Amino acid sequence: MSERQNAGEVDERGRSKxxxxxxSLYDFVKxxxxxxxxxxxxxxxxxxxxxxxxxxxxxxxDMRLEAxxxxxxxxxxxxWGPDVSGLDMDxxxxxxxxxxxxxxxxxxxxxxxxxxxxxxxxxxxxxxxxAGVGAxxxxxxxxxxxxxxxxxxxxxxxxxxxxxxxxKWEAVVHEYFGxxxxxxxxxxxxxxxxxxxxxxFVYVPEGVTLDYPLQSYFRLNASGAGQFEHTLIVVxxxxxxxxxxxxxxxxxxxxxxxxxxxxxxxxxxxxxRYSTIExxxxxxxxxxxxxxxxxxxxxxxxxxxxxxxxVSYLYPTTILQGDRSSCEFTGITFAGATxxxxxxxxxxxxxxxxxxxxxxKSISKDGGINTFRSSLVIGRHADRANASxxxxxxxxxxxxxxxxxxxMDVRNRTAQVGHEATIGRISDDTVLYLMSRGCSESxxxxxxxxxxxxxxxxxxxxxxxxxxxxxxxxEMEGAIG
Amino acid sequence: MAETIAEAPSYAAVEHVNQPPAQTWxxxxxxxxxxxxxxxxxxxxxxxRLPRIFSQLECGIGDEAVSWVESVAGDARYVEVPQGTRxxxxxxxxVDASGFAVEDTGVMLREGSxxxxxxxxRGQGGHSASLLRVIAEAGSRLHLVEVVAPGSGSTHxxxxxxxxxxxxxxxxRQYALGGKSLAMGFATKLGGTSSRLQLDCxxxxxxxxxxxxxxxxxxxxxxxxSDIVTSGFLGERAHKAMxxxxxxTHGAKGARGNETETVLMGGDEVVNKTLPVILxxxxxxxxxxxxxxGSVSAEQLGYLTDRGLSEEEVNDLFVRAIFDDxxxxxxxxxxxxxALARAEQLLGPEAARDVAEGLGLSPATTDAREVSA
Numbered sequence: 110m111s112e113r114q115n116a117g118e119v120d121e122r123g124r125s126k127x128x129x130x131x132x133s134l135y136d137f138v139k140x141x142x143x144x145x146x147x148x149x150x151x152x153x154x155x156x157x158x159x160x161x162x163x164x165x166x167x168x169x170x171d172m173r174l175e176a177x178x179x180x181x182x183x184x185x186x187x188x189w190g191p192d193v194s195g196l197d198m199d200x201x202x203x204x205x206x207x208x209x210x211x212x213x214x215x216x217x218x219x220x221x222x223x224x225x226x227x228x229x230x231x232x233x234x235x236x237x238x239x240a241g242v243g244a245x246x247x248x249x250x251x252x253x254x255x256x257x258x259x260x261x262x263x264x265x266x267x268x269x270x271x272x273x274x275x276x277k278w279e280a281v282v283h284e285y286f287g288x289x290x291x292x293x294x295x296x297x298x299x300x301x302x303x304x305x306x307x308x309x310f311v312y313v314p315e316g317v318t319l320d321y322p323l324q325s326y327f328r329l330n331a332s333g334a335g336q337f338e339h340t341l342i343v344v345x346x347x348x349x350x351x352x353x354x355x356x357x358x359x360x361x362x363x364x365x366x367x368x369x370x371x372x373x374x375x376x377x378x379x380x381x382r383y384s385t386i387e388x389x390x391x392x393x394x395x396x397x398x399x400x401x402x403x404x405x406x407x408x409x410x411x412x413x414x415x416x417x418x419x420v421s422y423l424y425p426t427t428i429l430q431g432d433r434s435s436c437e438f439t440g441i442t443f444a445g446a447t448x449x450x451x452x453x454x455x456x457x458x459x460x461x462x463x464x465x466x467x468x469x470k471s472i473s474k475d476g477g478i479n480t481f482r483s484s485l486v487i488g489r490h491a492d493r494a495n496a497s498x499x500x501x502x503x504x505x506x507x508x509x510x511x512x513x514x515x516x517m518d519v520r521n522r523t524a525q526v527g528h529e530a531t532i533g534r535i536s537d538d539t540v541l542y543l544m545s546r547g548c549s550e551s552x553x554x555x556x557x558x559x560x561x562x563x564x565x566x567x568x569x570x571x572x573x574x575x576x577x578x579x580x581x582x583x584e585m586e587g588a589i590g
Numbered sequence: 591m592a593e594t595i596a597e598a599p600s601y602a603a604v605e606h607v608n609q610p611p612a613q614t615w616x617x618x619x620x621x622x623x624x625x626x627x628x629x630x631x632x633x634x635x636x637x638x639r640l641p642r643i644f645s646q647l648e649c650g651i652g653d654e655a656v657s658w659v660e661s662v663a664g665d666a667r668y669v670e671v672p673q674g675t676r677x678x679x680x681x682x683x684x685v686d687a688s689g690f691a692v693e694d695t696g697v698m699l700r701e702g703s704x705x706x707x708x709x710x711x712r713g714q715g716g717h718s719a720s721l722l723r724v725i726a727e728a729g730s731r732l733h734l735v736e737v738v739a740p741g742s743g744s745t746h747x748x749x750x751x752x753x754x755x756x757x758x759x760x761x762x763r764q765y766a767l768g769g770k771s772l773a774m775g776f777a778t779k780l781g782g783t784s785s786r787l788q789l790d791c792x793x794x795x796x797x798x799x800x801x802x803x804x805x806x807x808x809x810x811x812x813x814x815x816s817d818i819v820t821s822g823f824l825g826e827r828a829h830k831a832m833x834x835x836x837x838x839t840h841g842a843k844g845a846r847g848n849e850t851e852t853v854l855m856g857g858d859e860v861v862n863k864t865l866p867v868i869l870x871x872x873x874x875x876x877x878x879x880x881x882x883x884g885s886v887s888a889e890q891l892g893y894l895t896d897r898g899l900s901e902e903e904v905n906d907l908f909v910r911a912i913f914d915d916x917x918x919x920x921x922x923x924x925x926x927x928x929a930l931a932r933a934e935q936l937l938g939p940e941a942a943r944d945v946a947e948g949l950g951l952s953p954a955t956t957d958a959r960e961v962s963a
Contacts, residue, residue: 188621189613484618489859504873507840514614517864519883522855526883530866532838534873 714741
């Protein structure tokens with residue numbers, strides 16, 4: 110704990126200040142020397158080069174080239190969302206690769222890259238509590254491994270590039286890739302399909318339950334570069350998977366871009382929990398797209414923590430296609446100085462007797478901008494749908510901003526929808542009450558903020574809850590007051 | 591009465607109507623609407639216009655719609671309530687929705703004054719609009735009742751813009767009871783310390799009618815307060831979009847904004863869109879929103895059907911309650927008659943007579959033919 114924090118810094122109104130997220134854990138840079146880096150900008154030649162490097166089937170190259178055209182055609186909506194004018198694709202390299210092969214043993218990973226992931230705690234987490242790990246460094250996966258007993262159950266956890274090289278899985282990738290998030294979805298979906306690289310392909314056979322989660326970690330080390338990983342997960346009927354995604358990058362003064370895509374297919378009776386801790390650096394434009402389609406009696410659970418990025422557009426989408434399917438979204442967003450984070454979720458209910466629960470929290474400080482944006486669409490045939498949406502926003506100072514923009518479109522009279530939203534600050538009464546019980550002011554405020562974030566942190570696996578603590582909880586202790 | 595243009599006008603779409611201050615995904619089609627309305631046809635006339643100060647007011651329906659109203663309206667009507675006075679007679683804006691009628695009204699409530707303003711819209715089959723702008727100076731009090739009850743064949747545009755200074759209080763009741771295509775915008779700027787808005791909005795949308803609403807409250811004043819309560823019934827193939835925005839701006843310390851909506855869905859093909867927005871640029875504020883959307887619960891329905899009511903009659907009970915409320919709160923004849931005439935169209939003469947008799951009115955007053963004539 111720093112001396113400044115111990116001193117209990119206060120603002121001009123005598124109120125305790127909350128310090129910034131401590132990024133020292135993530136903010137270190139490794140040399141790019143010897144890396145393969147494609148020219149900045151977007152051209153058909155660059156797209157062809159990425160495809161050729163991966164030795165892809167022709168259909169994938171055709172898809173990339175078509176997506177490139179769509180990217181150039183499409184405009185960003187100009188009536189909503191944070192400003193992305195600082196993002197200039199002519200100054201972004203879409204492919205940067207360390208000159209190393211994918212390893213299955215951390216000892217085979219180049220030392221500086223291994224050191225990066227060691228510092229992020231990935232190998233340790235793998236040893237202790239994960240069924241498999243994929244680690245992406247810039248544009249390529251550098252490490253991929255899965256426990257043998259999981260592989261024996263028929264679970265496939267590999268890169269999409271590797272899956273495309275296997276005739277058995279190439280057909281599966283072809284069937285699912287780009288179907289849930291079409292390239293015409295929006296401008297940056299098109300960009301993604303033009304230059305995607307890395308990511309994960311997960312296939313969980315029917316009836317298989319993984320006792321431990323799989324985890325992919327994405328590290329963008331290069332400056333002025335983009336990361337465009339694609340995650341494709343198929344959970345067959347009755348199967349059960351927890352997938353964890355983490356990401357981080359060091360801070361630079363030029364813009365970086367993350368435009369990944371996540372397509373999740375959860376079949377009848379299956380369950381998928383998808384947990385994300387997003388901690389990109391504050392020069393990152395995070396324009397990520399995530400979408401899941403859920404079969405009958407199946408369940409989708411999202412746990413999402415957004416802490417980093419300069420600008421975020423992030424709205425995981427769930428399509429409850431099957432009858433009696435359900436979805437739970439739990440999210441927290443923390444926006445500090447220079448951040449404009451537009452996050453939330455979308456739920457589309459088409460099946461009968463479906464349930465949805467959305468619970469989000471946001472914290473704004475030091476001029477940070479938080480926007481909770483959601484949509485809930487209940488279709489004509491979604492009989493007896495039951496949905497609740499709750500969003501709470503905490504303002505920690507008077508120079509920050511917090512907006513809630515939830516849209517609902519209900520087309521079935523048998524639906525029951527509840528929605529609530531609150532925005533406010535930590536009330537003086539609450540702080541005084543806790544102080545009257547013997548807490549210091551800093552302890553009281555910390556307690557309130559921790560309690561505010563707790564519904565999300567308790568949903569995370571232990572090691573990620575610890576990471577989240579690194580990001581907000583521990584920072585607030587002693588820093589408030 | 592409303593200005594009427596005899597010759598058949600040409601029509602054009604007025605775009606960007608009811609756009610909320612903060613928009614969202616365009617594919618949801620909730621960022622505004624457009625209305626097909628007669629094009630401006632006046633030439634060479636010198637018409638009375640409101641004092642320029644009224645042009646500064648945001649009106650909820652959007653700048654394009656305000657321009658359209660100003661370009662097609664006849665003489666604008668300006669009413670001033672002197673300082674410290676209480677105007678006994680309501681200021682009535684009576685709009686005939688059976689032809690083409692457009693009203694442009696400005697009301698200046700001087701410091702400490704009090705007045706009631708009534709907008710009533712009745713008749714059917716035509717195109718109409720009313721734009722009301724009110725400047726409420728410090729300590730003044732405005733009671734506003736809008737009974738917008740055109741028949742099912744009508745297109746109506748209803749705009750309200752209010753600016754409230756220190757300690758000014760706005761109590762508004764809106765009843766959206768009809769119209770094939772009805773767009774209502776309502777914007778209030780709570781600019782003064784401790785200024786206050788209480789808005790109650792009730793609606794009935796049936797058949798294939800469309801209701802599009804945009805409520806905006808800009809809270810700039812310290813300790814300002816807004817409470818918006820909306821509720822309504824959607825039947826058959828009704829289509830409703832409700833946007834509610836509470837904007838808690840920087841410096842509005844101590845401001846509170848609350849909005850709640852209850853929607854009763856009574857038709858198999860209804861479309862209910864809701865966009866409840868809270869914008870917050872200040873920490874020492876509170877903004878709350880709550881919404882409940884659904885149909886009559888199985889328990890309630892079972893209770894009522896056990897007593898001999900059909901499901902349609904159960905729905906009519908809820909609709910009837912809204913008409914009762916409108917008739918009770920209508921402060922003068924034109925608004926009351928607008929509500930009763932529309933009740934007769936939707937619920938039948940017997941129900942309309944019941945509503946009237948509940949108010950102690952003679953049946954003759956409720957004759958819809960007389961009212962709409």
